[in-house]
Amino acid sequence: MANTKSLFETVTLGKTTLDHRVGVSPMTRISATSEGLVTDQMGSYYTSFARGGFGLIITEGNYIDDKYSQTYFDQSGIVYDNQVQAWKKTVDAVHQEGAKIFMQLQHSGAISQGNRFVQETIAPSAVQPKGEQLAMYLGEGPFQTPREATRGEIQEVINGFVHAAKNAKSAGFDGIEIHGANGYLLDGFLTDYTNQRTDEYGGSTGNRVRLLVEVAKAIREAVGKDFTIGIRISQAKVNDYAHKWAGGEQDAEIIFGQLGQAGLDYVHVTEHKAWEPAFDTSEASLASLAKKYGNIPVIANGHLENPDKAREMIKNDEADVVTLGKGALANHDWVNKVKNGEPLAAFKPEEVLRPNAKIKEFEV
Helix, strand or coil, X not given: CCCCCCCCCCEEECCEEECCCEEXXXXXXXXXXXXXXXXXXXXXXXXXXXXXXXXXXXXXXXXCCCCCCCCCCCCCECCCHHHHHHHHHHHHHHHHCCCEEEEEEECCHHHCCCCCCCCCCEECCCCCCCCECCHXXXXXXXCCCCEECCHHHHHHHHHHHHHHHHHHHHCCCCEEEEECCECCHHHHHHCCCCCCCCCCCCCCHHHHCHHHHHHHHXXXXXXXXXXXXXXXXXXXXXXXXXXXXXXXXXXXXXXHHHHCCCCCCEEEEECCCCCCECCCCCCCEHHHHHHHHHCCCEEEECCCCCHHXXXXXXXXXXXXXXXXXXXXXXXXXXXXXXXXXXXXXXCCHHHCCCCCCCCCEXXX
């Protein structure tokens, strides 16, 4: 029987019902205050997507503790009560426009470029990160070599994610998304060459995904069954764009299989082009492999600003929801335009990534 799902029909992620299947992807910004407080300008930014028809907005990554999680200076946080209160105003505004909003929770791991709390970084292992810091986020030169996280610090990471998720829930968010992608801490544990541990968190793919599973389960236990929880997964990293899982589809089976049993409501998969084969051994996209092995809803991200490509992902049952980054930046009203058959504006990075500007946005 042919799949009859369409881009603009309702869909449910956990206990959250969306008006349709198009959302805004999480995009790194450095426009909070130095104390990690959301500003009115940021509130207007998020609310504009809701006003433009997007049914789901996933925020930029927020740091989760006052230790090692902060990734950039002027990044927003969800650690303290004043940060919770600052976010409430934005959440309420987005809800008033009829959209749902999830908060992304992030721990930087080895690729932090600016942390007001500590100077050093922690990671699964003391491995020098590839590449150099991102200039668009005011970084310069190589990343420092991190210190290997102790068992106690791993537990502190889990506790930090739990505390942050509870704070996000109290701020009124409809759900949270765990950042397990792009080379940050959880992805550092998942990645073979950055994780050289010999304990139960290192070695096999099943061991390397353990921390992601433990974080998801701990959050679920803390927030209850009615709060939506997802996780973002990628192969590529901000400092290693071409990375692929060494085990190919077998890795995908283990990773998505375990995440699918961790109490999550969805997996958010991001690739450079969401529809392309994940590995050279088959035509299957990473999103379709997440659907196949995870058995939970999948959000697909990666150059889906073309409405036909977005529809194709839904029609082919490779994803339940699609999210847009650059397409949304160029068209805060992408949904309304597509529904009305209006032309879409092209993404112009020079209008978003302004040198030395306070507002910087990028899809990662």
